[in-house]
Amino acid sequence: MGLTTKLTGFLLLAGMTNVLHAQVISDSILVEGHYRSFHFNTPPQNLQRPSLVFVMHGSGGNGKGMMQAAARMDQQARTENTLVVYPDGYKRYWNECRKLSPAQANVENINEQAFFDGMIAYFQKRYQVNPKQVFAVGTSGGGHMAYKLALTMPDRFRAITAIIANLPDTTNLDCTPAGKPVPVMIINGTEDRTNPYNGGPVILGGNMNMGEVRSTDRTLAYWTGLAGYQGQPHKESVPDTDPNDGKTIERYTYKQKGKPEIVLLKVIGGKHDYPNDLDVHLEALRFFKRQLQ
Template identity: 45%
Template structure:
């Protein structure tokens, strides 16, 4: 499993910020956990207007990802059919790009705080191949707007316009040919905060492609966790679920 950090971040920091929970789950379930480092602390995702160097220098992060897979096939004999990618913010955007342009390289993806770019801001080819996806977005995210619009990273709006969360979920449902209603439930309250809650929706097509959506009510630009804290500047954090546990459950479900 690969976990991709967000903008202006690093592999070391995201590993610490998630309290090494992914490492602990990796040891528990017997998989390899990888935290790649982006070029100058960013990834070259599909947002064509982005001003950071990974985009302006046109870094080939798809080739980088494929090279990492080849490395682990050679050094650790991993199964190419069991490669999972999760990411937050800019890292979530790269996960979308991998699903767009190289779906044969990944088994499933999970994203936090990331909506798909609007068509006018989309600088990626789209294979049209369905893939299992889990999406976690906060309704009060001031950076990645839940209802779509201009991404605003503390005054930097160069990342352009994104779709709404609903439109992002619907894109992956359409690819999978899913038209049925979701299995929906509000997850149990765990953090004692009345203003945060989690609504989960699940779908699956006849070929086993799954889409999961976690609407993080009252939450900001952060990953939900029962054990970590987040900077206030990023908004409220939901402690009703562990994002790490949920995506590991989702990924392991693809292996069955």
């Protein structure tokens, strides 16, 4: 290993350590009788109308649990005038758009739109975030929540990224889509048995049936159709930086002037997990930043 590589690795580790040991601020807002909580690292002092990125956990998780997974993105965001926030689902789940979900968030029809509107207002007031630069990235159930934000609140979210998540099938969809295109990036594994790449039932631990999802191709087609794309996307291979993980990644990009960018990262051999060849949260941040250019 050369000196430059060692130094780069040291600086990256030091940066991640700074995030992991930064003071975590936890707060909540009252939404229709429920205190909804969220977490974030102490922001830098030099923020100037920053962008705002929400990072959503998967079903059964929590916001603090996502902070380590997104540590590299959080560190990078601190140098790019961006504030990263980790909200908690209601009783560890989201009320996303899956009609058949047995989670209490869905059963009680928790108002997630009001929660995210309230958080945006909170960070506008305290840190003067730019309301035109709000983004969301989520994993698994958090990816479903990201889809819901794009489906129902497209005027509030500049772009979203959904990781290991497909749109609910039409028979399992209980949201009313606004029908407005937004930039979307999808990162899905072809061997995912929880969120089937080719569509089908989503079964969580304890035989928790969340209903059926569309295939990744149909999910991609929904967003490209809204954006008005025709023809084939630009295809490229992502460098295989970890040839031992059994995964390779293909990137499919739809991008034309005047239309929202739509991207699929197809993780060949990927399961219900993150690939090693890239950091999915850093990739999401880069995608979000491209939408501001």
